[in-house]
Amino acid sequence: MAETNYFFGSTSSPAGGNGAEAAVPDPGAAAVPAYPETSAGGSGGGDYGIALPIAPPDSPPVAPLPSTPSVPSPSPGFPIFPNLPGTSTFSETRFLVAAANSFPLRLSVDSSVYDTAARFGTVTGHGFVADGFHTVTVRRANDLRAILFQKSFPFRAGEKTTLAVIDSGQGGMDVIQISDCGCRTFPSGAGCYRVANMTFEGSSYNVQLQSGQTIFRRISYGSVTSFKQAMQGSYRFDVTSTSCCGGFLELPVIAIGMLGSGSSASSPLLSVPVDIQAGKSYTTYLIGNNWSDFSLRAVTLES
Numbered sequence: 001m002a003e004t005n006y007f008f009g010s011t012s013s014p015a016g017g018n019g020a021e022a023a024v025p026d027p028g029a030a031a032v033p034a035y036p037e038t039s040a041g042g043s044g045g046g047d048y049g050i051a052l053p054i055a056p057p058d059s060p061p062v063a064p065l066p067s068t069p070s071v072p073s074p075s076p077g078f079p080i081f082p083n084l085p086g087t088s089t090f091s092e093t094r095f096l097v098a099a100a101n102s103f104p105l106r107l108s109v110d111s112s113v114y115d116t117a118a119r120f121g122t123v124t125g126h127g128f129v130a131d132g133f134h135t136v137t138v139r140r141a142n143d144l145r146a147i148l149f150q151k152s153f154p155f156r157a158g159e160k161t162t163l164a165v166i167d168s169g170q171g172g173m174d175v176i177q178i179s180d181c182g183c184r185t186f187p188s189g190a191g192c193y194r195v196a197n198m199t200f201e202g203s204s205y206n207v208q209l210q211s212g213q214t215i216f217r218r219i220s221y222g223s224v225t226s227f228k229q230a231m232q233g234s235y236r237f238d239v240t241s242t243s244c245c246g247g248f249l250e251l252p253v254i255a256i257g258m259l260g261s262g263s264s265a266s267s268p269l270l271s272v273p274v275d276i277q278a279g280k281s282y283t284t285y286l287i288g289n290n291w292s293d294f295s296l297r298a299v300t301l302e303s
Contacts, residue, residue: 090128091155096301097122097165098198098287099173100294104141105148105165110134117141118165120294121287123301131157136175138165149173160303164285166222169201176222180303183227183281192227192281192303193254193274195219195237199296200289205269208238208245215251218242224283230254232278238268239286239298272298 095107097118104117107124114124118141138149149172155161160180168174176198183192195207197219207216215237216225233256254276272284281303288296 089131089157091131091157091159091161092126093129093155093161093163094126095122095124095163095165096198096285096287096299098285099165099167100200100287100289100292101167101173106137106139106141106144107163107165108137108139109163121297121299123299126160129155131155136163138173138175149175151175153177162283162301164196164198166198167200174222178224178283180281180283183303186279187229189232189278190229191232191276191278193230193276194225194227194281194283196224196283196285197221198285198287203289204242205286206240206242206245208240208268209251209254210236210238212245213251214245214249215254217250219286227281228252228254230276230282231256232276235274235276237272237274237284239270239272239296240268270296270298272300274300 093109095114095118097105097107097120099105100120104119106116107114107118109127109129112127112129114127115122118124133152133154135150135152137147140146140148149165153163153175158181162178162180164176164178166174166176178196182194186192195205195216197203197205199221201221203221205216205219206214207219208214215228219225228251231254235254235256269290270286274282274284276282282300283303284298284300286296286298288294290296
């Protein structure tokens with residue numbers, strides 16, 4: 001790109017040259033300021049048509065005009081991104097791949113690509129999405145023409161969400177949008193905890209403390225429990241089938257050292273260690289199945 005020259009110069013025409021002859025001043029005429037010849041007058045050629053006045057030497061200084069702020073124009077070819085998107089106009093979202101497939105996936109929201117080779121268990125970073133409806137697309141990474149899922153979702157300013165890519169009951173793929181802003185008020189020394197079942201069609205689970213107390217019951221496929229208050233500490237949660245140890249009420253609050261009144265599972269389907277910190281929210285996503293290489297497992301994320 002050619003460099004722009006913002007400097008203006010003037011050239012004088014010598015007397016007797018091709019330019020106009022030099023004027024002879026009349027001694028009887030009133031004194032007037034002298035100005036150089038310009039291209040506007042037809043004899044300059046180097047002033048871009050702009051007259052450049054020369055102030056008389058005995059003239060008083062001219063006060064500068066008040067300055068006005070200038071807004072820089074965007075440089076051509078360089079995209080403009082928001083530096084620090086405010087919660088008033090942007091949402092944040094991420095992807096979690098719970099679909100038990102052997103091929104990689106390309107994940108995107110509109111034209112923003114979150115991952116080009118996501119596999120089972122992949123969790124992407126958060127990306128900013130403007131308030132409004134946007135198109136979520138899941139493609140085969142090695143064949144971009146193969147669209148496995150595409151749908152428009154609402155994104156609300158100031159909200160964080162997780163887009164869980166799951167196996168649909170019809171043999172394809174589906175995406176569930178999960179809000180991560182459900183727990184905002186924290187008592188002193190407590191956080192929040194919940195569980196989401198993203199395993200396979202027809203599955204259902206209970207989640208217990210090691211003491212045998214049930215904290216979540218009958219978590220069906222594709223569902224997410226409500227957040228519960230959890231006192232700060234390190235836990236081990238047991239995931240069991242709904243036929244095991246049923247018939248007990250759910251604990252309203254999760255706490256370490258609670259006396260158990262229920263029966264604990266001798267061999268749970270899965271044991272999940274979780275460290276809960278005060279003032280933070282956590283979600284354990286159950287993914288996988290019990291018949292393939294993608295066995296049942298847990299992914300715990302901070303909301």
